Amino acid sequence: MTTTFTPAIPNTNASALTKKRRIAFASYVDENYLPGFLVLLRSLALSNPGVCEDFVVLYDDLRPASVAKIRALHPRIVLQRVNDTHYDSYVKGDQDNYLVRKAYFILDVFRLREYDTIITLDTDMVVLGGLGELLELREGLAAVPQFFYGQHKLNSGLLVIQKEYLSDEFCAKIDKTGRNGEYELDKHDQGILNAVLDGDFVRLDAKYNFVKRRLSGDLPVPEETKILHFTGRHKPWQGGESGYAQAEDRWREFDMNDADFHAAYFASSGGLHHDLVVHFGAPHVKRTGDVEIARKVAA
Incomplete structure (x- = not known):
């Protein structure tokens, strides 16, 4: 897969100069989830040492010192301030909860137009294996089905989005669903995407978004896991949760200093x-x- 080894070229000219696909990773990051994101960046580099694509950081409140820490871990960071007020018109389960409000900000990724493929990663994830298969996807919107809900609904922690979805038309569908509230309100951005897609997405193996809940009872992380996702309220950088020690040990492998x-x-x-x-x-x-x-x- 030659795309992962292309030189870093300024965003505006890369496609024209290389005639190759533009691929990017993307995450929404704020101060609360910054510790998780720094671990995510380290894990991506160490688990995929030959991969260096743009990493779009959607943000609304990052301090300059936090931006400096992020830039130190990746040479191709693209900062993109979210249009936070855009989502104020969405119907939500709790309009006053700031975490609920921020949960919708990752949807700004669909407003990016300069990439052929975007891979979104939640900041409570850690990359444990090669992502070459994801980088080679060319069609549809791909995700891992939800653990508790069968094959019809996706988990939005990891999305592989092709250019056809990075469009005004798809954004209009997202906005319509958000504003009419015809989705699972307690699932936020994930609820909207599931309502819009209605099961029409490419199914990925669970190893690409292996949720922590699969390891209840302190089970070991399966060797084939590519991305481990610390869903739920208790995050490793906040002290973790009883019953998941082996999973949290994998996260801590990448919680290290620069040296x-x-x-x-x-x-x-x-x-x-x-x-x-x-x-x-x-x-x-x-x-x-x-x-x-x-x-x-x-x-």
Whole structure:
């Protein structure tokens, strides 16, 4: 899959210059979920060391220091402020709960027009394996079906969205459903998408959005899991939840300082992406004086 190894080129010209698909990851991030997002970025780099696509950060209240932490973990961060007032007209289960209000902001991803494929990731996820199969998808809107509701409804924690859905027409369907309230109000953005799609989505294997609830009773994380999703109120960076110690241990593998992260990246097996080598290598060399890494950065 050659797309994952294309050089970093400014957004406006990449498609015209390379004649290749534009692929991006995207997440909505705020100060409360920033610790989870930083772990997500580290896990993505360490589990997919040869992948470096744009990462669109949808935000509304990030502080400059928080943005700096994010940029330190990825060389192709694209900041996109959400149109938060747009969702005030949506019917919601609790209009006054700020977390409920923010749950809709990820829907701004459908208003992006410069990409052929966008992969959304919730900030309470950790990437444990290769995502090549997702990067190669070319049709439809793909997601993992909900754990408790069978095959008809999707879990919106991970979406693989193709360009046909990144359109004014699809956004109009989202807005219509949000404003008339004909969806599961307690499911927020996920409820709207399920109402709009009505089961018409590409089913992905559960390994790409393996929800924590599958591991109740402190079960180990299956080896084939690609993305582990810490659904529910209790997040690992907030102290976690009893009965999920082995799952939370996998999350903590990526809760590390910059020095350990850079060292872990250069110890990764497989090809390293040149943009990540430069981005992580320069501070690593400055800190350690590592001659071998300096040669890689220079090359």
